[in-house]
Each structure stands twice: as C-alpha cells, then as structure tokens.
Amino acid sequence: MPQVFHHEALLRARLDLNLTQEQLAAAVGVDVRTYRRYESGAVNDPRQGFSVRHPTRRRMLERLCVELGLTEEELLLDTNALAHDQRPTPTPPRSTSLPPSAPSPAPESPPASPPTTLVPLHVHALQRAKHFVGRAPLLAMLSPWIAAPRPAPRVLTLLGVGGAGKTAVLDRALAELGDAPQRGGVFVWSFYEDERIESFLAEALRYFARGAESGPGERLLRLEEALRDGAPHLLALDGLEVVQAEGGGGRAHGELVDPLLRRLLCALARGLGAARALVTSRFSLTDLDPWAGDGAGSLPLSSLSSGEASDLLRAWGVRGDDDTLRGLSAPSGGHALSVAVLGSYVGSLLGGDPAAFRSAALVDAARDDALARRLASILSAYADALPPSERDLLARLSLLPAAAEEEALLTMVRAGGMLAGTLAGWGIAELRRGLARLERLGLVFVARAERPLYSTHPFVRDHFRALAAGLRPAAAAALASSSEGSLLRAPRHAPRDTATLELHEALIGQLLEQGRAVDAWDVYRRGLGGFSHLGLVLGEMSRGARVLRAFSAATDLDRQADGVQDDDPHRLPEALPPLSRAELAYERGLYAAALGELGFARRCYEAHNRLVEDLQEPIHLTTGLRTLAYTERLAGSLRSALALVDRAIAIAERDTHPAHITRGLSLRAAILHDLGDDGAAADAFAAARSLGDRLTARRGLWEAERELALGHVGDASRTARRILGQCEHLGWQGHASHAHALLGHALLEERDLLAATESLTRARHWVTVSGEVEAALRCHELAARIGLAREAIRREGGVEALDATNSATHEAAVEADTGLQLATLSGFGPARTRLAILAARAAFFAGSSEALVLARAALAGADLDDARGHAEAQRWVEIVSAPAQPLHTPVPPRPTSG
Known part of the structure; x- marks a missing residue:
C-alpha cells in the first residue's frame, strides 16, 4: 500500500x-x-x-x-x-520550469492556514514630494511592470541625478498599490536612512519568510529562498548610490561596495521566482551589466518640461503668467528639486512675487555640476532669507547622518555654546514649531511613526551641512554616548551582543567625525577586538568591512559629506601611526576576502605590503605576501601565488624566522599540489615538518586535502580529525568548518553518507554565523557530492527516479548551481571549476541533454594551471560524451584540492 x-x-x-x-x-x-x-x-x-x-x-x-x-x-x-x-495532501515538488535554485524552506512558525497575501511593509517612509507634477508617461510604464506576473527586466533602476525626483516617482508608484494585502509582498527600504546591509537582510527575511530568523551568514540564502516561492514580490530600494562606488581605488563607477547586496541583486536579475526590484540611484548598476535586457534595465528621469515646471511653481503659490513662470524656472533646467525649492522660496518667503527673486544669483559657481550649481545658488538665497533660528535648526538637522529623532536635536541644543547657536534655550515645544515650519516649506520631511523621524533631501542636507561644517566635531562629541569613556577603555571581555556592537560602531563614526582617528582605531582594536574577535569569533564580516571603510572615507570629510563612497584601500588616515595604517589595510583585506571580494582583498594586501616594505618590517611583509598568495590561489592565479609565497619564504629565511618559513612552505606545497606537481608538494610538506612544524590548523588541512586527492582516505580522515580537535579546542570556528567539510569528503569516500551529512551540518554552522564565502563554497561542493552519492547508491539498488525534480540528483544540481553562481560572482576560480563539474555530473545522472554543455563549459572555464581541476573537467567531458552509458552506473567521485 x-x-x-x-x-x-x-x-x-x-x-x-x-x-x-x-x-x-x-x-x-x-x-x-x-x-x-x-x-x-x-x-x-x-x-x-x-x-x-x-x-x-x-x-x-x-x-x-x-x-x-x-x-x-x-x-x-x-x-x-x-x-x-481528509488530511491535506503532501506538498508537490516545484515545477521544473523554474530556474535551478535552492529549495524553499518551510516557514519557521507558520499558522495552521498560511496566509496567501502580505501587507506592504514600509520600513522607511520615502520622502514624498509636497507637490507632485508630471511624470505621467513614466508612471504609465511602471504600473504594468509592477503588476506583471514575471516582468522584464527583473531589476529596474530609476536613474537620475540627485534631486531629479527619483524618490518621489518611486513613492508615487507605490502609492498606486495602496496598503491593502497583496499576493506578493511589497518591501520598502531606504539606504539614505540605513545603509547597514545586515539590517536590511534581517528585516527583508523576517517579512518575506513570515517571521523567520536566521544567522547573519545565512540570511541572504534564506531570503533568496523566500523570494523564490513564486509570488510576485517587490523590493523597493531607495538611494542605492549610498552603497555604490564613484570609481577609483580599483572599484568601477557604480559598483556596489557590499558583496551581499550585489549577490542579491544579481540573483534577482537572473531570476528568483517572480520577484522583482525597483531601485533608485544616481549611478548605473554596473554589477548587473551581464543581465542587461530581461534581467536588468533602467529608466532615466528626464528634466521637467517648461510647462511642468510652471505647474510646480504655481502649486507652491508663485503668481504669474506662463511666460513669467517659464522665465523664472528656465535657469533651473527643469531640475525637479531646484524648481521645488525655488517655488517654496518665492511662494513662502517672497509673497509669491517672481519679480522679488534675483535670478542673477543662479550664475554663481558653487560646484562643477551645472544642476548642483544652480540649486546651491537657490539654497544660498533661501538660507539668507530664513529666520536665523530656522536656518540654524536646518543646519543642525543636516549634521545628522540620516533621519533623526527630536532628542538628537535637543541634545545639540542643550550642549550650548556655538553648537546651540540661536536655538539656545529652546525646549521641545519650540523645536517642534520650528520643524513644522520647515516641513511646510518643503525643506524637512517627517516620517510619522511612534516617534517622528525628521530628515531632508540629501542635496539640502549637503548644502546646510556645509554651512555648519565648523560645528561637526562639536556635534559628534555632543551626540557621543555618555559611556564613551568606558568604551574608549579596553573592556574586560570583547562584546558579543548586537546592541553593544552597534554602540561601538556609532562611537567610531563619531570619533572619525571629530578627526580623532587614533581614538577610533583604539575602539576598533581594543573595544571590538579587531578581526580576531569581530571576524574570527563573531563572524561579523559585513560590520567589520563597513567600520574600516569609514576610516578611508574619513580621510576626506567633504567627500564623505557629499555621499561619496571613497573605497580606496590606499586612502588611510595620516593621523594613524604608519604600522596602524598598514594593519588597517590588512584587516580590510581579511573582511573583503571572507565576503568573497577577492579583487578588493588583493588591493588591500598590496596596500599593506607597500607600507610595511617602506617601513622595513620583514615579519609583516612576509605575512602580507603569504596572505596575498593565499588569495591568489583562491582566485586561481596559481603561478602568481607561487611567486608571492616564494618571495615570502626568501624574506623569512633571510631574517631567520622559522615559524614563517614553515608557514610559507606549507602554502607552497598546497599550491604545487594544485599545479599537479605531487613530488614537489611532498618535498615542501616534508621540509616544513623537518623544521619542527606539526602542520596545525590550515597547514594540516592542506596536507589532508592532498592525502585525500591521492586516495589515502584513512590518512586524510585521521589528519582531519586531529586538526578538528585542535581548532575546536582553540575556538577557531572557520578552521573547524574547513576540517568538518574535509572530513565529510573522506566519509563520503567510505560511503558513510549519514556521517558525511552530519559533518556537512557542522561545517555549515560557521557559514550560518559568518557567511564566509570560502566556507560556503566548500559546503555547497560537499552537499552536491552527497546528493550524487545518494543517487548512485539508490540506483545501485535498482530504484530508478521517476521524477528527477524529487530526487537526490535534483538536490545535487541545486547545491552545485547555487555554489557555482557564488563562485562565479566572487571570483573563486578553482572552486568554480569543481562546482561546474558537479553541475554537469548532476545533469548526467538525471539524463539531461544539458550534461555535455555543462561539462564543456566546465572545461572551457578551467585554468590550465589548475591541473587537477582541468584534468577532472576533461575526464567528465569524455564520460558524458561516451555513447550508451547506463544511467545507474556510478562513477566514483574524485575529490580535489580546495
């Protein structure tokens, strides 16, 4: 039965x-x-x-x-x-028409009858235009795109200069949807208000997965699974330029500086169920160029026409006939924010009389950009015309980085002196009256919440912040937590809870605002514990990368105030001692590598190496060269990696540093193994041992990988278990994850699938915590091989899969494809080859005609220097090409280094 x-x-x-x-x-x-x-x-x-x-x-x-x-x-x-x-029928497998992807999880705590709709969630209120005119053709294009079952493109960018009206158009398009429950969720986030990617992912996961929680390292994957459920979900993301680069420092113009957000948007462009994203930005999303067309596209915002500009001026109370209003708005070039500010100024402060406005002011050169120059002139006139108290209030609001509560403004008032200015003696009543007045003028935006949040347009903020530039250190000091003194001292134990971590991060930002880079570095190193605690123990890779990015931005506060993402690892605070600057660059590389940004990590290590070489610090130089070599190995540049590690060994030998010699020799052995030179690899490992090295941690795991690749499964298993015990005793979670994954491969060779799966579960714990890409790729590879082994054993028993979508083969394909996309986006060359081979194997097991295409693609992408990966890809091309191969015939898995 x-x-x-x-x-x-x-x-x-x-x-x-x-x-x-x-x-x-x-x-x-x-x-x-x-x-x-x-x-x-x-x-x-x-x-x-x-x-x-x-x-x-x-x-x-x-x-x-x-x-x-x-x-x-x-x-x-x-x-x-x-x-x-009459119990509910089992959930059927998903349609095979969907793209290969990770299976969607069940909700953590679903109700008895899961709701089929979601109420739109506006995490941040968008800055609504007080008077909205025009844009009818644009809105007419957006409405059907939002409503389409599967729109093309999947990621659509509203593209325009600052002040063009992007946020207003986005708000208007969403307003047409209303707040009623939708079949697909609507999630609204403003990066102007919060650029923390981990917060964005946590909120989005909680919303789309109906209350589900996850470790920081798994949030992105779980969110992608939730978005893949088939509903027409919409992510509305405002102000993406805040997390994009302007170019320089090795970053392309428009490149997203956070790899997690980049991976999410790339996944959306490739296709996640029926999900789509509508974003606003000043810059094109260059990361999505490979999917231009059906995957990604943009809608440039044009300037307002002369008629629309006249309508907007009238809406603000400006009087005059069409010719008069066209003449008044003409110097603004149809720039939406400029026309709106002009209308507010003339309508509110000049009685609506255009003749009272001196248009000649618009020729003043405040900035290079023509539109910004014109707007700056209007804002200057506006600032002169405002009552001193309102001008001071707007300037102090502009000193705050994002939406602010009344209490933050009161704190600055209570500080007294120059910081309070004409607001001295104000209480909450006066403050609210002043903010209400600025809101009516359209200069301030308020988000109505349990406690109102006040903000202003980034252009307005930049202008008035510049007027109060001399007050920035005083404002940062006033806003610093009263616990600053204790945070500046080394704590007894490095913090673990989110609230304390955020307090330290905020303090670092405030200290950098005050020009106290040395104190900020001290809080990072002693308060947060540096990478050794924040990264290796807590797995807070995104937070660490963001904190250290702030040090580069702080080298030019004017560029930072303008919203420029200065991500050049060579731009380091001159106030820091030279060795601290080198350490900062090095730790930026560690975070970048963990997040899968190998290219940026290389530039960070190169900056570090240049500094320590100039300082004649050989120990730091050999460490930097070795770490750079390790990164080149992950990327697949094996010859470059070998040259770097040879140089590191030579420096260590010259200055007689045995520990650094042995570390270099072990890495050299691993690289030689990848190159296919087994004899030289064995000699290098033996040389390391002859110097007394026990090949602990990563060095021992490299030797275990070699043993496994050579078929010495028992030796590999024993080595992996020994290293695992060491790492777990020392609390080295990343190395322990590596050991668990390696042990899983050995157990798989012994056909103990249950034990191998247990090792996979333990290896993935660190990925869940940290999201470390190298560890995640190991786990995808092991999981795919477990799926293939399960299918092989099942077929050996004569049980054929009637529906490939419900078989272990499908699971293997999902894991291989997910890992392959991650390896490709992150630039992990050898891992990409191994996962591409596994994708071909899964297709071969499933009897798919794509198997040969995938196998040939794996071979084409394999670097010739990656001798083992190239040989394995060649072997699978031959296997898949062979005629009349029985599907149930298992092909023994062949593990490779990694």
Whole structure:
C-alpha cells in the first residue's frame, strides 16, 4: 500500500517542543536543508509517495521518532487512510520550469492556514514630494511592470541625478498599490536612512519568510529562498548610490561596495521566482551589466518640461503668467528639486512675487555640476532669507547622518555654546514649531511613526551641512554616548551582543567625525577586538568591512559629506601611526576576502605590503605576501601565488624566522599540489615538518586535502580529525568548518553518507554565523557530492527516479548551481571549476541533454594551471560524451584540492 510522510505531524511536534528547524536538524544529524524537505513534504513523490527502503531514510525516520517522541505510524500514513481522514495532501515538488535554485524552506512558525497575501511593509517612509507634477508617461510604464506576473527586466533602476525626483516617482508608484494585502509582498527600504546591509537582510527575511530568523551568514540564502516561492514580490530600494562606488581605488563607477547586496541583486536579475526590484540611484548598476535586457534595465528621469515646471511653481503659490513662470524656472533646467525649492522660496518667503527673486544669483559657481550649481545658488538665497533660528535648526538637522529623532536635536541644543547657536534655550515645544515650519516649506520631511523621524533631501542636507561644517566635531562629541569613556577603555571581555556592537560602531563614526582617528582605531582594536574577535569569533564580516571603510572615507570629510563612497584601500588616515595604517589595510583585506571580494582583498594586501616594505618590517611583509598568495590561489592565479609565497619564504629565511618559513612552505606545497606537481608538494610538506612544524590548523588541512586527492582516505580522515580537535579546542570556528567539510569528503569516500551529512551540518554552522564565502563554497561542493552519492547508491539498488525534480540528483544540481553562481560572482576560480563539474555530473545522472554543455563549459572555464581541476573537467567531458552509458552506473567521485 503506498504511503506518505506526514510532514504536518512533524511540524506540529517540533513547534510543541519549541525547537527551531536548525536545532532539530542538528539533533537528528542532518543538514537543515535536508530536514526542511521532510517538514515541507517535498520528500513525498506525487505518484509513489514516500519509500523508506533506503537505509538513510530509515535511520532518519528512527531518529525523528526518538527525538520527538513519535511513533512510526504517526509519521507514515497510507494513502487510503489519508483520503479517508481528509488530511491535506503532501506538498508537490516545484515545477521544473523554474530556474535551478535552492529549495524553499518551510516557514519557521507558520499558522495552521498560511496566509496567501502580505501587507506592504514600509520600513522607511520615502520622502514624498509636497507637490507632485508630471511624470505621467513614466508612471504609465511602471504600473504594468509592477503588476506583471514575471516582468522584464527583473531589476529596474530609476536613474537620475540627485534631486531629479527619483524618490518621489518611486513613492508615487507605490502609492498606486495602496496598503491593502497583496499576493506578493511589497518591501520598502531606504539606504539614505540605513545603509547597514545586515539590517536590511534581517528585516527583508523576517517579512518575506513570515517571521523567520536566521544567522547573519545565512540570511541572504534564506531570503533568496523566500523570494523564490513564486509570488510576485517587490523590493523597493531607495538611494542605492549610498552603497555604490564613484570609481577609483580599483572599484568601477557604480559598483556596489557590499558583496551581499550585489549577490542579491544579481540573483534577482537572473531570476528568483517572480520577484522583482525597483531601485533608485544616481549611478548605473554596473554589477548587473551581464543581465542587461530581461534581467536588468533602467529608466532615466528626464528634466521637467517648461510647462511642468510652471505647474510646480504655481502649486507652491508663485503668481504669474506662463511666460513669467517659464522665465523664472528656465535657469533651473527643469531640475525637479531646484524648481521645488525655488517655488517654496518665492511662494513662502517672497509673497509669491517672481519679480522679488534675483535670478542673477543662479550664475554663481558653487560646484562643477551645472544642476548642483544652480540649486546651491537657490539654497544660498533661501538660507539668507530664513529666520536665523530656522536656518540654524536646518543646519543642525543636516549634521545628522540620516533621519533623526527630536532628542538628537535637543541634545545639540542643550550642549550650548556655538553648537546651540540661536536655538539656545529652546525646549521641545519650540523645536517642534520650528520643524513644522520647515516641513511646510518643503525643506524637512517627517516620517510619522511612534516617534517622528525628521530628515531632508540629501542635496539640502549637503548644502546646510556645509554651512555648519565648523560645528561637526562639536556635534559628534555632543551626540557621543555618555559611556564613551568606558568604551574608549579596553573592556574586560570583547562584546558579543548586537546592541553593544552597534554602540561601538556609532562611537567610531563619531570619533572619525571629530578627526580623532587614533581614538577610533583604539575602539576598533581594543573595544571590538579587531578581526580576531569581530571576524574570527563573531563572524561579523559585513560590520567589520563597513567600520574600516569609514576610516578611508574619513580621510576626506567633504567627500564623505557629499555621499561619496571613497573605497580606496590606499586612502588611510595620516593621523594613524604608519604600522596602524598598514594593519588597517590588512584587516580590510581579511573582511573583503571572507565576503568573497577577492579583487578588493588583493588591493588591500598590496596596500599593506607597500607600507610595511617602506617601513622595513620583514615579519609583516612576509605575512602580507603569504596572505596575498593565499588569495591568489583562491582566485586561481596559481603561478602568481607561487611567486608571492616564494618571495615570502626568501624574506623569512633571510631574517631567520622559522615559524614563517614553515608557514610559507606549507602554502607552497598546497599550491604545487594544485599545479599537479605531487613530488614537489611532498618535498615542501616534508621540509616544513623537518623544521619542527606539526602542520596545525590550515597547514594540516592542506596536507589532508592532498592525502585525500591521492586516495589515502584513512590518512586524510585521521589528519582531519586531529586538526578538528585542535581548532575546536582553540575556538577557531572557520578552521573547524574547513576540517568538518574535509572530513565529510573522506566519509563520503567510505560511503558513510549519514556521517558525511552530519559533518556537512557542522561545517555549515560557521557559514550560518559568518557567511564566509570560502566556507560556503566548500559546503555547497560537499552537499552536491552527497546528493550524487545518494543517487548512485539508490540506483545501485535498482530504484530508478521517476521524477528527477524529487530526487537526490535534483538536490545535487541545486547545491552545485547555487555554489557555482557564488563562485562565479566572487571570483573563486578553482572552486568554480569543481562546482561546474558537479553541475554537469548532476545533469548526467538525471539524463539531461544539458550534461555535455555543462561539462564543456566546465572545461572551457578551467585554468590550465589548475591541473587537477582541468584534468577532472576533461575526464567528465569524455564520460558524458561516451555513447550508451547506463544511467545507474556510478562513477566514483574524485575529490580535489580546495
């Protein structure tokens, strides 16, 4: 009698015990993605139901029963009983028409009848135009795009200069949707108000996955899974230029400086279900150029026509006939914000009389850009005409980085002196009256929330901030937490909780605003613990990268005030001692490499190496050269990596530093192994041992990888277990993840799939915490190989897959494709080759005609220097090309270095 797995009983039992999916998956010894297939019902074949003939499934069922106190009869139901009881049918597998992607997880705590709609969520209120005119053709294009089942392009950018009206158009387009529940979610975020990517991902995941929480390192993947559910979800993202580069320092103009956001937008451009993103920016999204057309596109915002500009002036109360109003607005060039500010100025302060406005002021040269120059002239006139108290209030609001509460402004007033200015003696009532007046003038925007937040347009903020530039250090000091003194001292224990981390980050920003780079560096090194704590222990890679980026931006506060992302690793605060500047560049590289930005990491290490070489610091130089060599190896530039590590070894030998000699020799051995020179690799490892090195941590793992590649599975397993014990004892989570992954490969060679899956689960813990790309790629590779091994064993037993979308082959394809996309975006060359081969193998097992195409693509992308990867790709091209190969014939997996 056919039977099905009763996934609803599993869900109810987990919730009754107040367990998360991750906790229960770890308890039964499987990867969380495998567990989610059981809880969602995806393990039920639509025709054959659920079979437990395979030992792996039998053990899984037994462990679930033990952990949850259930009987097997409660988890397995025959289809007749299911129909008689009128229980819900199992969840069918997803359509094969969707692009290969990771399976969607079940919600963490779904209600009994999950809602089919979502209420739009405006995390940040967009700055609404007080008077909106024109843009009818643009809105007419946006409405059908938003409503389309699967729009093209998937990522659409409203592109225009600052003040062109991008945010106003976005707000207007969203207003047409209303606030009623939608079949697809609508998520609105402003990077003007909060540029923290980890906060954005956490909020978006919580919304689209209906309350689900996840570790920082897994939020992006879980969000992508939630967006892939088929609903027409919309992400409305305002002010992306805040997290884009203006070019220079090795970054392209328009390049997103945060790799997590880059990966999300690239995934949307490739296709995530029916999800789409509508973004605003001053810069083109150059990262999406490969998907231009169906994947990504832009709508440039044109200037207002003379008629529209006249309508806007009238809306602000400016009097006059068409010719008069056209003449008044003409010098503004149809720049929306300039016309609006001009209208507010003339209509509110000059009684609406155009003749009272001296248009000659618009020829003043304040900046290089013509539109900005004209707007600056109007704002200067406006500032002169405002009452002193309102001018001071707007200037102090502009000193704040984003939307501010009343309390922040009161803090500056209470500080007294020059900072309070004409606001001295103001209380909350006076402050509110002043803000209300500025809001009526259109110079201030208020987000109505539980506690109102006040902000202004970035152009207005920049102008009035410049007027109060001399007050910036005093404002930063006044706004610094009262606990600054304790934060400046080394804490007994480095912080772990988010609130304290954010307090330290805010303090660093304030200290940099005050020009106190040395104190800011001290807070980072001693308060946050530097990379050794923030990165290696907490896995806070995005936060660490952002904190150190602020040091480069602080070298030119005027550029920072203008919203410029100065990301040049060579731009370092001169106030810092030279060795601290070198350390700052080095740690920026560590964060960048962890986040998968290998190109930027290289530039950081090169900046470090140049500094320490000038300082004649050989220890730091050999470390920097070795780390750069390691990064080149990840990227696949093996000859360059070999040259760098040879130079590092030569410096260590010249100055007699045995520890650095052995570290260099071990890395040299790993690179020679990748190049296919087994004899030289063995000699290098032996030379390291002869100097007394025990090949601990990463050095021991490199040797274990070589042992495994040579077929010495037992030796590799013993080495991996020894290193694992060391790393777990020392709390080195990243190295422990590497050891677990390597051990999983060894267990897979021994055909112990359950133990290999347990190793995968443990290896992925660090990925969940940190999102480290190198570790994530190892896990995708291991997971794909486990899926292929499961399918091979199943077919050896004579059980053929009737529906490939519900088989281990499909899981392997999903893992291989997800990893392949990540490796490609991040520039991990050898990993990309290995995952491309696994994608070809999965297609071959599934009988797909794409197998040969994928295998040839893997071979074409394999670097000739990557001898093992190239040889493996060549082998699989030959296997896939061979005629009449029985599908059930397993091909032994062949692990390679990595």
